[in-house]
Amino acid sequence: MSADSKLYLEDVSVTFQTADGPFHALAPVTLNIPRGRFVSLIGPSGCGKSTIFNVVAGLQSPTRGRVLIDGIDATGSIGQVGYMLQKDLLLPWRTVLDNVILGMEVRGVPVAEARDHARPYLQRYGLGGFENRHPGALSGGMRQRAALLRTLLFDSDVILLDEPFGALDAQTKAQMQEWLLKIWTDFGKTVVFVTHDVEEAVYLSDDIHVMATRPGRVIAHIPVDLPRPRPRSVVTTPGFVALKQRCLALLGHPADEESEAA
Template sequence: MPDLARLQLDAVSVSFPTPNGVFQALAPVDLTVPAGRFISLIGPSGCGKSTLFNVIAGLQAPTSGQVRVDGDDVTGMIGLVGYMLQKDLLLSWRTVLDNIVLGMEIRGVPVAEARERALPYLRKYGLAGFEHVYPSALSGGMRQRAALLRTLLTDTDIILLDEPFGALDAQTKSRMQDWLLQIWADFQKTVVFVTHDVEEAVYLSDDIYVMATRPGRIVERLDVPLARPRSRALVSDPRFIEIKEHCLSLLSHDTSDAPLAVA
């Protein structure tokens, strides 16, 4: 495995002033993601998953705590991680190829070189023949492929994926999950994935972090000891079912008054 980045959060918390006092959106979170690992965050709406992503990406300053990459304090620094939202945010006036190379352009790669580097990936990952069409001609799944390739080609070792398949139909979502596992194995990035779909989290992840709200925090980390590469047959595996049911049990309980767990 190449020398990839290790992500670490040290007691990261976020609070906001309100007319009624201070609102704690995120209690102190400790989280370590080993290099090349695929982890998922699951939890109810309002538990701080997106806030946590914004802190990792440097888009929001934490009230306390630090974000570290390979031991270096990178709190508040932008451009060190790739970040993909549920909406693909493809630019309508740029072709598929020119959307995919956008991240490389921003990082200073000449356009011609960026296109040359990107083209083999379009051909390998199901976008051959769509290089010069515009996003309006693509299906939802194809748009997400393009957006994910753009994120992966930004030359960052850490990738944040915030519900990238949440708006897709079930059949397309399943295909995209398998495609993501293939491309992750090829690129060997460190991935932090947010989803509301427990089965998706179990199928994709090495580890799952379950979050609770009031305030947002991690209440449990679950290891997913399922061999890779994975197939759809896993969903009937007793270990898969056990992990899924345990996650659902955690999410179904009001854990707002539970003690904080160190992840």
């Protein structure tokens, strides 16, 4: 593993014992995520993307292997990384502001202090004026923003995003992607992003790891060397299309198929 490695998975495998014998959710996977990079994992359903996240977040013990954060063994410890699950999981009885400070609150920051810390971020990242509303009053895009801010303000260097935009309509999704890139640039965090959407992965990432199923494993690493910042029009450039086709081919799709690799 290299010196600038932020997150390192060392031969991590997960096997579940079922009635029909052992089920290999994740064959030994070794993954190096360098500091400050935007890394995507793509692959079909059941390829172990979410299992990897659960292992990194400490919610699932690996059968074998280790998780290193900044070179320190963090296997099985919780609260080390920010994890945004597919659902926004905003608590309906809390205001948007109090939802966003949840991570800090759990960590023991006094509530008043956490609120003061969070308010400017809500203003800057498009939730100004919604601080005291309840999540029920928010649109899908707004809810995802709140959930993502909660993950960011948790104050961990690594954030795991599990298909955060999967349930949004195409237009909102595009807006949220721009927004996420802005936030990523501002915060300088290391992001690991799971998606089914190949175009989304290519557009956002520095690196893409392509996964395959039965057993879940990583089959390819594709660096995305498109210059940043990336305008929307990048999706029609030959370089982008070539990367997208390479990913689709690895996922076992004909090159002319649409980007949904679900």
